[in-house]
Amino acid sequence: MEAKAPTVSIIIPVYNVEKFLRKCLTSLVEQTFQDREIIAVNDGSTDHSLDILREFEQKYDFITVIDQKNRGMSKARNRGLSLARGEYICFIDSDDYVAPNFLERLYNACVKNDAQISCCYYYYLFPNSGFTFEYPFRCSGVLTREEAMNKLLRDMQIQSLVWNKMYKRSLFTDYNIQFPSIAFEDMATANRVFAHAERIAVLDEPLYYYVQRSGSTLATINASKINDFIRAVAMVRVSLEKSGQFCQYRKSYLALTRKTALCCYWYVLRMHNEKKSMRGCLTNMRRINRAMRHYTAESFDPLSPQLPDVVCAPTDKKLEKDYSIR
DSSP: OOOOOOSEEEEEEESSOHHHHHHHHHHHHTOSOOOEEEEEEEESOSSSHHHHHHHHHHHOTTEEEEEEOOOOHHHHHHHHHHHOOSSEEEEOOTTOEEOTTHHHHHHHHHHHTTOSEEEEEEEEEOTTTOOEEEOOOOOOEEEEHHHHHHHHHHTSSSOOOSTTEEEETHHHHTTTOOOOSSTTHHHHHHHHHHTTOSEEEEEEEEEEEEEOOTTSTTTTOOHHHHHHHHHHHHHHHHHHHHTTOTTTTHHHHHHHHHHHHHHHHHHHHHHHHHHTOOTTHHHHHHHHHHHHHHHTSTTOOTTOOOOOOOOOOTTSOOOOSOOOOO
C-alpha cells in the first residue's frame, strides 16, 4: 500500500556545504509543522555533505537523499521537483536555515487565505561575525495576481527569490515550469509561477535566515554570472511577451531593467577591481546599457532562441558588437 503523500515537500539542493548543512537540516527536522517530506539532492559534493545527508536520512524516515553528478543548482531543484509528492512545495538553500514555525506560518497563510503562494521575509546573517539584520523593504496582506506581479517584477517588496516562499506544487507541474540552467535562475522563473496564482499571501515576518557566505553567487561575481543576470531579465521579457502580459506589466518590467543595470554596473566595477585591471570596464558598462535598451525596446522579438553574452571578463577577447537575440 502506497504511503500517504505529505502535505508539504521541501526541496534542498546540496553542494559542498558541510559547514552549514547540519544547521539547515536540523531547522527543518524541528519544524512545528510535521506533515512534510524533505528531498535533499546532493549535486556531486566533494566534501562530507553526502555523509551528513545519509546520516539524517537513516535517522528520519521523511528524508530522502538523491545523489547525482554535479549538474548545477537548477538541475538539482528540478530533480527534487520531479520527485515531490506534497500538495505544497518549498525550496530551501542548504547553507541557510529557517525559524521553527516557518512551514506552519506559510502553510496557514495559504490555507486561510485561499492563496496559491505565500511569502515571508528574511534575515541577512553573516556567519563570521554573527551580525544579523532584517530585509527592510516589506509589505503584508493578501494580493491579487496583478498586485503581486507588479511588486515581484520591481523586485523590492516581493523578490524573485525562490526560498522564502511556499507554492502550490501544481503551479509548477500543471504548466511544466522548471528552472533554467543559469545563475539568477529564480528571477527567470518566479514571474512564470506567479502568473498562474490567483492570490498571494505575504507575511511581514522574517522566518528565513539567509547566510552570507563567501561561496555564494553574489560573493563570487564574474562575467558569466553578470551575463546570466542580464539573460534572466531578458527571459522575463520573453515569458511576459509569450503570455501576452508585457503591456500590462510594462512599467514594472522597466523598473526591473533599471535596477538590474545599476546592479550590473556595480558588479562590473567589482570584477575589474578584483582582476586589478580597469581595461574594458567602460566598454562593459556601455554594452550593459545597450543590452537593456534592446530588452526594453518595442521591437523586441520573443521568439528568438538565443540570449548571447553582453559582458566580457578583463582578460577576454572583445565580444561581437551585435548582441541582439538571434
